[in-house]
Amino acid sequence: MPAPTASHLARPLTWDVFCHVVDNLGDIGVSWRLCADLAARGQTVRLWIDAPDALHWMAPGALEGRIDGVRVLHWTEPLAPDLLTHLVPADVWLETFGCRPPPEAQAHRAGAIAAGGSAPVWINLEYLSAEAYVERSHRLPSLVSSGPMRGVGQWFFYPGFTQATGGLLREADLAARQTRFNAAAWLAAQGLVRTERPRASLFCYEPTSLPTMLQQAGQDHPSDWLVTTGRAAEAVGAAQAQGLDTGRIAVHHLPRLTQRDYDHLLWACDLNFVRGEDSLVRALWAGKPLVWHIYPQHDDAHHAKLEAFLDWLQAPDSLRAFHRIWNGITPAHSVWPGWNMVGSWRPCVLAARARLLAQPDLTSQLLEFVAEKR
Template sequence: MAAMRWDIFCRVIDNFGDVGVCWRLCAQLARRGEQVRLWLDDPQPLTWMAPGALEGDWPGIDVLHWTTPLAATLGNSLPPADVWIEAFGCEPPAECIDALASRVAAGQRAPVWINLEYLSAEPYVERSHRLPSPVMSGPLRGLTKWFFYPGFTERTGGLLREPDLLERQATFDSAAWLQALGLPPAQRRVSLFCYEPTTLPDVLRQAASEPLGTDWLVTPGRAWQAAQAAPAGRLHALPLFSQPEFDHLLWACDLNFVRGEDSLVRALWAAQPFVWQIYPQHDDAHHAKLEAFLDWLQAPASLRTFHRAWNGVGDQPAVWPGPNDLDDWRTCVQAARARLLAQPDLCSQLVEFVAQKQ
């Protein structure tokens, strides 16, 4: 099949998770020989997440600054795309919509238009995946969008996964990587990428009381600020990592605390014990989303209890895991990873879906 041109639209609204997912998708599409334009209202995170992206150093990927109004050089002046992906429900720029309406009116074919949704393990994902969403109003009335849901089961769109992931993990030297960062040897290393969980001070104190001690590798921004507000134990400030280096962090640690969508997926691929802080919603809708994920994960009781406490669900305290708990958590995560590896990845499924709809 000939290479296609993809427009991926993304608004950076969720602590870099949105752009993180979109960049990984862009990189995987480009690796397949596809041509990708990534429209971002805030391209700055790519300066550290994907160095060189804004300078055009990634073959097959153009990063376009999505301003409002759109710059005069964009919109009508660009070659039309074969695929539109609006990430997480963001509408494409009005100028792009008007330009497409003109082309459709002139008899040209519209792109396959996909609404790439948020990740969830809730039952509605399987029901809604690949369903049509007719455009009922506006200049593109009569076209059809398609819902595409990432997920954890065979009846969803799957997860982003690089073809060489397992090979890179097999050759990764964690000791050398940690030494290059100037980090001391430790009995237990824990990465911390979180928002501001209320139970963090207690967790830090529990970890510090262990005879072997714990070294916390803390990401910059909100996680570092939260840890500094209630310091306990050995905290090590990390720099901003590129996406491959963030993966290395998760591979090198004995326990990972992650947040949001992209890092959850990377924690699953890391196959190490992890605790996920789900993005909090004001109506507590994230509670059901968390429970659905824990059900799919087949999480043991101690991991369920810790997740609930870490996410402010219920009144049970977080209990720092002992060696047996960590072994149970690791076995659980590795079994989940094996189930996921048996399923097609998200990028492959998207390419196949688009080919069917053209």
């Protein structure tokens, strides 16, 4: 399906994208990629975000307004005086992950509607999952039940992995960028030398099996492990402080990476440990063996979510077993499967990527959906 552009609409639209940061910056990652992709397709986007500072390193220039088509608005409580009076009403409201637009914005828009203005196409962009409820719930309508916008319609929009879902974020130039990518040059820019040793990227929370895995991987043949800043680096540092013997592993701590450079990291590695939603999607596009550290929930609901993903991935038994160990579902003394086993995982990831590439991406589907509703 060709990606809808502004030509599919009567005119390019203005989008208000609302992002309330919960933790770990995954919500910012998804929201910014979506905003940038909408802008690249001719839309005008305002990103409302309550903790925008991470964009300084994640998307340089975003806060200064140097990204064409995207304006970042600091979502404060209360909103800055007179902010709303100087904004053109948006055609689309898109709330990410169940956050609600600021109450002042709702009251302001309700007043405009009462004066004869139109309501926005209001979309609730939900969390990513491969579970069956996603297909059942995708594109379902709902009415706002309380507040100044009570009675206004909104729709649930679920990203996902099948034709019956909203798809995944995928920029139009992604394949071309991957084709042009020079791993040796990128590694050199990070102060690393490209070798014939296998490379792994590590972006995770604090898996209890991490020290054991690194120690056992260090007994395998030599390899390079590229560790991302933040919780992954802290977890590795804590293990090293306890006397972890990494054997043949060379551990490299990376600086904070922009979103583009995080893509490059995934493309440059032979195995990618990822966490949350944004990095999982980017690892699927990379087409390399991947291990997902799913966000843990207190009621263990993430166990079913992980199994649903592994089912969709058509993961071989060894990859399923490693995911369960890595996510603390199954205890094990033997953790690291070996680089030979890791190499056997790539066909299933490539097949999964091919299935995804045959489906319309998330931004294309959002544009098409909004055109229908307008």
